[in-house]
Amino acid sequence: MHLYSTRTSSVVFAVLLTLCIPAFPVYGQNTLERPRLITQPVDEHKLVTLAGNTRPEARPENDKGPVADDLQFVHLYLQMKRAPEVQAAMDALVDKLHDRTAPEYHRWLTAEEIGTQFGPAEEDIETVKAWLESHGFSVNVVYRANGVLDFSGPASAIREAFHTEIHHLNVNGEAHIANVSDPQIPAALAPAIHGIVSLHDFRPHPMVRPRPQYTFTNSAGPVQAVVPDDLYTIYNFSPVLAAGITGAGQTIVVIEDSDLYAASDWHKFRSTFGLTQRFPDASLQQIHPQPTGSSNAAASCVDPGATGDDVEAVLDVEWASAAAPNATITLASCADIYPSGYVTTGWGGFIALQNLLTAPGRPPGIISNSYGTSEPYGLQTGNVYTDGLYEIAVLQGVSVFAAAGDSGADFSDAFDFTPAYVGISVNGFASTPYNVAVGGTDFADTYLNEVSTYWNAKNGQYYQSALSYVPETPWNDTCASQLLNAFYGYSTPYGTNSFCSSAVGGQPYYTEIFAGSGGPSGCAFGAPSINIPTGTSVQTSDYSVVSGTCRGYPKPTYQQSLAGNPKDGVRDLPDVSMFAADGVWGHFYVICYSDPTYGGTPCVGAPSNWSGSGGTSFSSPVMAGVQALINQATGTYQGNPNYVLYALGRQQYNLGGNSGCDSTLGNQSNPRCVFHDVTLGDNAVDCTFLIDDGVNYGKFNCYLPSGAYGVLSLSNTSYEPAYPATPAWDFTTGLGSVNAYNLVKDWPGSNLP
Numbered sequence: 001m002h003l004y005s006t007r008t009s010s011v012v013f014a015v016l017l018t019l020c021i022p023a024f025p026v027y028g029q030n031t032l033e034r035p036r037l038i039t040q041p042v043d044e045h046k047l048v049t050l051a052g053n054t055r056p057e058a059r060p061e062n063d064k065g066p067v068a069d070d071l072q073f074v075h076l077y078l079q080m081k082r083a084p085e086v087q088a089a090m091d092a093l094v095d096k097l098h099d100r101t102a103p104e105y106h107r108w109l110t111a112e113e114i115g116t117q118f119g120p121a122e123e124d125i126e127t128v129k130a131w132l133e134s135h136g137f138s139v140n141v142v143y144r145a146n147g148v149l150d151f152s153g154p155a156s157a158i159r160e161a162f163h164t165e166i167h168h169l170n171v172n173g174e175a176h177i178a179n180v181s182d183p184q185i186p187a188a189l190a191p192a193i194h195g196i197v198s199l200h201d202f203r204p205h206p207m208v209r210p211r212p213q214y215t216f217t218n219s220a221g222p223v224q225a226v227v228p229d230d231l232y233t234i235y236n237f238s239p240v241l242a243a244g245i246t247g248a249g250q251t252i253v254v255i256e257d258s259d260l261y262a263a264s265d266w267h268k269f270r271s272t273f274g275l276t277q278r279f280p281d282a283s284l285q286q287i288h289p290q291p292t293g294s295s296n297a298a299a300s301c302v303d304p305g306a307t308g309d310d311v312e313a314v315l316d317v318e319w320a321s322a323a324a325p326n327a328t329i330t331l332a333s334c335a336d337i338y339p340s341g342y343v344t345t346g347w348g349g350f351i352a353l354q355n356l357l358t359a360p361g362r363p364p365g366i367i368s369n370s371y372g373t374s375e376p377y378g379l380q381t382g383n384v385y386t387d388g389l390y391e392i393a394v395l396q397g398v399s400v401f402a403a404a405g406d407s408g409a410d411f412s413d414a415f416d417f418t419p420a421y422v423g424i425s426v427n428g429f430a431s432t433p434y435n436v437a438v439g440g441t442d443f444a445d446t447y448l449n450e451v452s453t454y455w456n457a458k459n460g461q462y463y464q465s466a467l468s469y470v471p472e473t474p475w476n477d478t479c480a481s482q483l484l485n486a487f488y489g490y491s492t493p494y495g496t497n498s499f500c501s502s503a504v505g506g507q508p509y510y511t512e513i514f515a516g517s518g519g520p521s522g523c524a525f526g527a528p529s530i531n532i533p534t535g536t537s538v539q540t541s542d543y544s545v546v547s548g549t550c551r552g553y554p555k556p557t558y559q560q561s562l563a564g565n566p567k568d569g570v571r572d573l574p575d576v577s578m579f580a581a582d583g584v585w586g587h588f589y590v591i592c593y594s595d596p597t598y599g600g601t602p603c604v605g606a607p608s609n610w611s612g613s614g615g616t617s618f619s620s621p622v623m624a625g626v627q628a629l630i631n632q633a634t635g636t637y638q639g640n641p642n643y644v645l646y647a648l649g650r651q652q653y654n655l656g657g658n659s660g661c662d663s664t665l666g667n668q669s670n671p672r673c674v675f676h677d678v679t680l681g682d683n684a685v686d687c688t689f690l691i692d693d694g695v696n697y698g699k700f701n702c703y704l705p706s707g708a709y710g711v712l713s714l715s716n717t718s719y720e721p722a723y724p725a726t727p728a729w730d731f732t733t734g735l736g737s738v739n740a741y742n743l744v745k746d747w748p749g750s751n752l753p
Helices: 084-097 111-118 122-134 155-162 228-234 238-242 263-272 310-323 348-357 380-395 482-487 616-634 642-653 663-668 740-746
Strands: 047-049 063-066 072-080 138-143 148-154 166-171 174-179 184-186 193-196 223-226 251-256 283-287 328-333 342-344 366-369 399-403 436-443 472-474 530-532 543-545 576-579 587-591 611-614 710-712
Touching: 072 122, 072 380, 084 111, 084 380, 111 380, 122 138, 122 148, 148 155, 155 166, 155 184, 193 380, 223 228, 228 238, 228 310, 238 740, 251 310, 251 348, 251 616, 263 283, 263 310, 310 328, 310 587, 310 611, 310 616, 328 348, 348 366, 348 380, 366 616, 380 399, 399 616, 436 616, 576 616, 611 616, 616 740
Parallel strands: 072 342, 223 587, 251 328, 251 366, 283 328, 366 399, 399 436, 436 576
Antiparallel strands: 047 184, 063 166, 072 148, 072 193, 138 148, 166 174, 436 472, 530 543, 587 611
16 A cells, blocks of 8 residues: 555454364374373472573562462463473474374374373373472472463462462562462472472564654655555565465464453454455454363353454454455454462463364364574573463364564664663573464565656556565564665664764664574573673663573574575574565555554545554464465464475575575566565664663674674674575575465465466
């Protein structure tokens, strides 16, 4: 949609199985013994510490004292372990399920089969249940598939059983609760217990970037607000949809901690952009999935209503529906804020997903998660839980998409509206081996002075104006961007004479770190050794620097031997990317979001008056929509799409087929490319020293030779920006953005002509 002026401001599991797929044969009887791991009597005097499970904010300067002993906690999740040989067999099966030469190929399991074959030993479950109950807890649900016990009880029981106290915290004026030390458990139980998933209420954040009252860089000329038909033109959806591959019969689930403010927003979005008229079989439902096998109210999924995250909810359902316009869109949400006297330390989105993935029958085939927390802040057991939850999804054939993030390579400093302080880290909700991490791009036509080449001066019937594929660059709003520095006439993106040090570039909009995220997994396991308290100079959260015993997820098999991907031994992000910008170069997404409480605007008149936003919150549901087209074209679930995405990437990049796929070629690029290879720009963000209360804690991945702002870098002594766009795979956009037609057509088993 072409605009000359804009206003920006920024939403009981019952249905789902409409996908026509072949019968799922049972994988086979379990022949691998699940040995009992608890072999010693429980001695409450012999304890071990579950290290790496305390938030950095739980500091004396933030401490406001213990919570009341009778404060009731619900949805406490205890994560159990598998025997190493059982875990190894389970991991190996994931690879076999995606290997077209293996007899196990696509023979997806059910949750019950996963629990039977790979769940904890029943004796261990009963021992742990009895131990919890002996301390006054109620065990509400046993999720055998991923070895999780849902339990509830008072704060006094947490202190008695886990030898840690839950305290009130005040973190920069915000009230929180958290454990103030790592939990401890009897040594006899340690072989069977990873830990408690969460004993704090620091919630994940949505990956949406609203831009109120912002003057665009190219404000003298038009800006382009992206609408569904622009998506179809730019990423070549049109021939897929014309062939009848529209997402019909598919279900995409977006997991949330909020309901929609108004379901009518989704309907208005679809009718305004012609989706209702052209693709009438779509539907929307909001569900609150309940656990299987428990009627205990403490285990229930409570309807959250419309919270402050309803903008995330609405953009997820609208843009998933745009990408797969005849699909069923299911918003699955549970509350993570309870009435006074009750507390849940779990996240509502994962409570919903946990119940969906462990319900009888087949879960829906596609999940999108647009929230995140950094690996260090996810804590040891929280990361283990996320990894295991996604793994049981993949074993059932479910494809999980996760937003890579909106803060360049420093996810720990996301949402603090500051420069980067604590170095490189990634989104722990996107860094597991079992999900597709979706990064973000911007369009490069403004920088290349080619706007008229790629956008019509007038809007079409459905407000579209894109003429073809548009060259892309990594999404980067920050003053450290090489492209913004060049655009404003600066030679280097760091130091005294950089854009960051100028009157324009030094404004908060450019010094806050908003850019498409990517980087290596660095702290999925272990615990940081550098924890820095907040003083008075930097008003933001306490910090955890990737350090100490931190280590990342091992590099998955699908990511190995790929041009551009480093031999770093760890999982790297992102996998693919799609447009995610919020307007710095004049491009952003349109949404219908009418909640006035949180900045929404009435969806009346032309969409130029509607809300506009960016963020990888958009690119994740869009890629989930692409997967719905693939599932329809193949007639079956696909599990983890990365196995095919990277195989196609090796065909394109390892065999010398890269040059014709360079994104800067725009409409002159090779029409057979599956991926648009983004090679222009970077997602490097500005950084500075961390100085709290007069104490200089030094540099963390920050090259700052002079002035107030440097660039997030692999080196503190030389300019090695994290990260530049390069040919083939890179940390800015992964494999690149996709040509939807070529991707669906080239997918194994596709019936797209």
